[in-house]
Amino acid sequence: MTVTRYKQLAQTLRRQIEAQVWLPTEKLPSLRESSRQSGLSLMTVLQAYQLLESQGVIVSRPQSGYYVAACETPREIPQLLHAAEKIDVNDAIFDILKAGQDPDIVPFGSAFPDPTLFPQPGLARALASAVRRMSPHSAIANLPPGNEELRRNIAQRYAQQGIDVTPDEIVITSGAMESLGLSLQVVTQPGDWVAIESPAFYGVLQAIERRKLKAVAIPMDTQHGIDLQALKQAIATYPIKACWLMSNFQNPLGSTLAEEKKQQLVEILQENEVALIEDDVYAELYFNGERPVPLKMSSYRQQILHCSSFSKCLAPGFRVGWVAAGAYASRIQRLQLMSTLSASVPIQLALADFLHQGGYDAHLKRLRRQLELRQTAMRNMIIKSFPVGTTVSQPKGGYFLWVNLGENIDATKIYQLALGQGISVAPGTMFAVDDRYRHCLRLNTSFEWNTRAEKALLTLASLVHSEKSRKKQSSTL
Ligand SMILES: Cc1ncc(COP(=O)(O)O)c(C=O)c1O
Structure with missing residues (x-):
């Protein structure tokens, strides 16, 4: 468009x-x-x-x-990203992610959910059986758009929510990261403008850099999500081709847009003919009994590329995701054929089989309960142990907390000190191209809340206390 x-x-x-x-x-x-x-x-x-x-x-x-x-x-526009600035962000992200891979480190900075929360034996059985049943022709039969049964299963889950998505518009990918990347490629040309969130999932910044795009970052509110006035202003000022955002359990803030705001947002995009890449990878991890609706559930759905995966809710290592691509489905398939060719066939078959067997919803129910308990435990302890003035988000799903340490605390320094003590955290600088979230941290709440985790959180709190006192002393000298 x-x-x-x-x-x-x-x-x-x-x-x-x-x-x-x-x-x-x-x-x-x-x-x-x-x-x-x-x-x-x-x-x-x-x-x-x-x-x-x-x-x-x-x-x-x-x-x-x-x-x-x-x-x-x-110059009221919130923030512009330039290619040169983005390169630094990617370097820092790479170092931080690498540090988090060490199993001896307490993984508060990780983006991955606790792997012990998933039905490993059932998935292993499904995979073994898929490999046994695989016909010699299945590699060809499962080329893009991907395994038909899996696509039908995914379409049924949309249907259960009252969202009109057919198996034909679904393309199976290697995780949401591939579906988001393909979506970005299909709606933009290098040099185009894209509207993104601020703060944003660092994968967005990396994908934008790879595609050589320009971006306008729209400010976010921890509770209420994206600032619609700023989005309107950005669209009026720049030739925005696409918008990439999360309306449910945004990473890193955890915010979910209210129904009314979702509607207003879609109206703005529709009026201005801006395509939407909707990243909805955490939507299954809700705590309050009802799956939040995606923006895809709107009359604009043909222009919305709804991207998700099983990485956060069922099978983190399987790397299976999808995009419900609306009007862009066949172009996405062509792009995939030109790049990764297809998602792994036995893994697609195994997931289709697992979903067909039933038991996915029972697993999700347990998972949500565990995540909620763990979030509450960690959040309560932050409130008790961090310095006065610290604020912490309270998402109603997902597994991240966004902690604001107060303007004068450098979270990157806390990250370095914590790493020295065997604890990883995700400093706010990972989620923007500049240092406007320098005083914030994202913490992963999905891991078991045990003595090791408690001790690590108390260590983190004492590092922040010390840094705060040091700042106070140096300002009174
Ligand atoms: C917001 C967001 N989108 C996409 C992804 C990537 O998902 P996948 O692992 O399925 O590629 C992640 C992973 O951390 C994420 O946090």
Whole structure:
């Protein structure tokens, strides 16, 4: 889908004004001149000028023409990412992830759920049986879009929620990471603009860097999620091709959008013809009895690429995900054929078999209960042991807590000190290209709450206390 022509022209002019091609109070080309240069009709140019006028970027003077407003303030846009800045973020992320791989380290910084929470024996049986039953032709039969039974199973789960997704629009991938990457590739060209969340899952920043895209980061509220006014402003200012976000249990904040906000968000995207990549990998991990609905459940669903996987809720190591790609399904399949070819066949068969046997919902029920108990235990201890002024999120699902240590505490320093004591944490700098979350930490709550975990959390708390006292002392000197 393309942005309407007059909006494209308005965005081009706005960018030129920001870049000072046209200075405040300077006269813009006349409608006729602009129409000749752009090849657009006079009416389209007039609409573009009127749009900029309504945004206060330019003013019209009767009998004279259009002028740049005296004081244009386009720099209200929250945050821009530039390719050079992103490279640093990726380096840091790589080091932090590597540190978290050591089994002797307490994995509060990990993105993976506790592997002991999953039905390993049942999955092993399903896998052994899948390998035995595999026909010589199954590699061909399960090429993109992927195993039919598995796709039907996934479609049935959408249907149970009242979401109209057919098996034909589902493409099975190697985890959500592949489905998100393919989705980004299908809706953008290098150099395009994408709207993302701030803070965002670091996989978003990496994928954007790989695809050589530009991004506008939209501020998030820990409780209420994305700032819709900022999103509107970003869309009015930049030629945004796609938006990549999480409406349920956002990583790292844990926020879930209210139903009404979900609707408003879809309306904004629909009105501006912006495609949506919806990352919904934590949606099955809800605590309050009802699966939160995705944005995919809307009249805009053909333009929504709904990405998820079994990595967080059933089989972390299997690397099976999918995208319900709407209008983009066949293009996603082609891209997959050109890159990874397909997800592993025996693993797809095993998951299809496991889901068919039943028992998935009973497992999910147990998993949600465990995750909720563990989150409560860790959260209570943070409240008791961290310095006054610390705030901690309270997500109603997933397995992350977002801890704000207070503006003057450097969480990257805490991360380094903690690592020295055998504890990993995910510092806020992993979730943005600049250091605006320098004072925040993301903690993984999925692991067993035992003496080792308690001790590690108390150590972390004492590191923060010491850092706070040190800061206090140095500010009074
Ligand atoms: C928000 C988010 N999206 C996507 C992924 C990747 O999922 P998968 O492991 O299925 O590739 C992760 C994994 O940490 C994640 O946190």
